[in-house]
Amino acid sequence: MLHHFRMIIALAVLGCVIGLAAPAAAQVDWDKGRITAVGIGTSPMKAMSSAQRRAMALRCGTIDARRKLLETVKGVQIDSVTRVEDYMVSSDRVESRINGMLSHSQILGAREMDDGSVEVTVGMNLHGTLAELLMPMEEPGSATNAPVNTAPAQSRQVEPEPLAGEQVASLAPVDPIPAQQPSGEVSGLVVDASGLGARPAMSPRLYDEDGNEVYGARFVSREYAIQQGMAGYAKDAQSALDNPRVGGNPHSIKALRVAGKARTDLVISNEDAAVLRTLAANEDFLEKCRVMIVLD
Incomplete structure (x- = not known):
């Protein structure tokens, strides 16, 4: 039987x-x-x-x-x-x-x-x-390369996409741009990418307008990235701001456009990037992956 x-x-x-x-x-x-x-x-x-x-x-x-x-x-x-x-x-x-x-x-x-x-x-x-x-094995401060081209597609020639795992962004110092600093201790970051057709990924990146990487695998603790992901995603700005991931006083910025073959990376203004670098130098919210991205 x-x-x-x-x-x-x-x-x-x-x-x-x-x-x-x-x-x-x-x-x-x-x-x-x-x-x-x-x-x-x-x-x-x-x-x-x-x-x-x-x-x-x-x-x-x-x-x-x-x-x-x-x-x-x-x-x-x-x-x-x-x-x-x-x-x-x-x-x-x-x-x-x-x-x-x-x-x-x-x-x-x-x-x-x-x-x-x-x-x-x-x-x-x-x-x-x-x-x-699956997460990239990148460490903070690892080797740098030339900035990636993040200009809008319609204004430049199409260039070959980098190979998987290729280091394409620069961590070289960037001249600071004067900008108003957020008040109080910042607990997280909300990036509004609504209306841009951006798509989610396990390892998204933020670039400034010159193609320098502002946030990516080399900026975070691998432990935090594994346990909770490099970024959370929300369908509206209020949901992102209210998400416990970014705490009670998140800093908010608006993405200018998408970048990358799969439209998972985002470009922010040089001014916002300068503020973010200053904040990240003194606080650990990026290292702890306290980032929310708003998609369509």
Whole structure:
């Protein structure tokens, strides 16, 4: 009987693999730092009991959901030029680790449908183990390169995008621009990128108008970046200002335009950049990733 049950389960898994016509239902919640996916499972053959039928449908639904979760994870943008899939293709170790995480992804819910199928929701965090595997290994004050060209696309010739992992921004000193300083101790940073068509990423960057990097992986504590992400995202300015991540007195700036192939990096004015550098020299809100970005 046990052997017969195992054979039924094996056939159920095979049925899940060849019967995946249901539309994908997966999403990345950048606000909460979580990826979720929904799968539908049905029993591929007549079961010996209703409990066995439901168990096989649940198994199929879980396999379907995790397949969709994998496809969504592959498309997550790490930085302006690199997606998770790029790392998986270039590294067997990364691919193996991610597949292992997916096979143990949490089942968040399961409900039986009227037709006997089972809808399964699975999820995994963007932060923690996944971020530790994928976040750039950059240290504060690491080697510098020439500033990146952040001019609007319509006013310059198209130039080749930097390769994945290439250091493209400069940490060289920039002449300060007089600007009004925020009052009181600053607890975080809110960057309003609404209306620009910016997109979220695990490792976004801020540049000044001259292409010098103001915020990125080399400006943060890797521990904080892994545990909570380099930046949080919100859909409106008030939600960003009220988010506990940036504390009670965040400094707010408006992005001028997007940069990078994937539109995940932002350009701020030289004046705002000068103020931010001064604040960051005396306080640790950037190091602790206390940054919120407002998207459309």
